[in-house]
Amino acid sequence: MIEVKDLCKRYDGRTVLDGISAAFGPGEVVALVGPSGGGKSTLLRCLNGLEPFDGGSVRVGDDMLEPGDTRAQGERLWRIRRRVGFVFQQWHLFAHRTALGNVTEAPIHVKGLGPKEATEQGRALLAKVGLSHREQAYPSELSGGEQQRVAIARALAMEPEVLLLDEPTSALDPERVGELVDLLARLRTDGLTLVAVTHEMRFARELASRMLVLHGGHIIEEGPPSQLLASPRHERTRAFLGLDRVAGLPPLGS
Ligand SMILES: Nc1ncnc2c1ncn2[C@@H]1O[C@H](COP(=O)(O)OP(=O)(O)OP(=O)(O)O)[C@@H](O)[C@H]1O
Numbered sequence: 001m002i003e004v005k006d007l008c009k010r011y012d013g014r015t016v017l018d019g020i021s022a023a024f025g026p027g028e029v030v031a032l033v034g035p036s037g038g039g040k041s042t043l044l045r046c047l048n049g050l051e052p053f054d055g056g057s058v059r060v061g062d063d064m065l066e067p068g069d070t071r072a073q074g075e076r077l078w079r080i081r082r083r084v085g086f087v088f089q090q091w092h093l094f095a096h097r098t099a100l101g102n103v104t105e106a107p108i109h110v111k112g113l114g115p116k117e118a119t120e121q122g123r124a125l126l127a128k129v130g131l132s133h134r135e136q137a138y139p140s141e142l143s144g145g146e147q148q149r150v151a152i153a154r155a156l157a158m159e160p161e162v163l164l165l166d167e168p169t170s171a172l173d174p175e176r177v178g179e180l181v182d183l184l185a186r187l188r189t190d191g192l193t194l195v196a197v198t199h200e201m202r203f204a205r206e207l208a209s210r211m212l213v214l215h216g217g218h219i220i221e222e223g224p225p226s227q228l229l230a231s232p233r234h235e236r237t238r239a240f241l242g243l244d245r246v247a248g249l250p251p252l253g254s
């Protein structure tokens with residue numbers, strides 16, 4: 001579905017992604033974890049052409065993005081954007097549109113769906129994310145968890161095959177995290193490929209089939225979350241998971 005080869009990205013001459021190779025198959029759920037500044041958001045943005053890169057390639061189906069200005073890659077970029085949806089950490093909902101308006105905007109203006117059809121589809125999507133009762137609410141009237149779900153419904157409205165999520169749980173309390181995990185688990189059974197940057201290990205453990213640890217622009221470790229969380233091989237992964245600190249504590253009761 002998505003294949004990344006030797007991906008390199010520099011900002012102002014500083015290497016942020018240093019030869020990343022990875023593949024994301026249909027229906028797979030992958031958690032992208034690692035310390036702050038390791039390049040997770042940058043990698044995610046490269047996967048749907050939101051970010052130009054300096055070396056290597058990103059292939060989505062038959063379409064290949066090459067180094068350089070992604071906007072100059074025209075049709076290919078648009079086809080990739082249609083297939084690969086993105087949910088931003090801060091959601092970026094249209095403030096002057098209702099929940100339903102947010103979900104129908106792109107299908108009408110990008111896909112050319114009629115308003116009636118788009119509204120029907122939008123209602124079904126809001127129902128899917130548990131927000132039928134909030135169709136007419138504006139983003140400022142919605143809780144963080146509700147806005148997050150509108151953002152997911154909006155991305156789904158373009159019927160992507162892959163959904164990229166950058167720290168989807170960061171603004172949510174533990175109960176909302178549980179709801180989001182349930183929602184994404186339902187999407188997974190629909191066959192959607194999910195790639196999520198997350199600091200929430202519960203999210204990774206309950207949802208992901210594979211975890212990638214990104215550090216210093218490299219994938220330093222990967223594997224099933226159960227295995228990786230229980231016995232990380234790389235010392236940087238151990239430090240990131242806080243295992244060294246826990247191991248360094250005196251035993252309880254001493
Ligand atoms: N637009 C930019 N211009 C210059 N440097 C940038 C830009 N965006 C990101 N960087 C740098 O690239 C590196 C990787 O950033 P990135 O946002 O991908 O990290 P991250 O792993 O997502 O971190 P976090 O967990 O804090 O979100 C960081 O050192 C960051 O400062």
Ligand SMILES: [Mg+2]
Nearest residue numbers: 040041042197
């Ligand atoms: Mg980030």
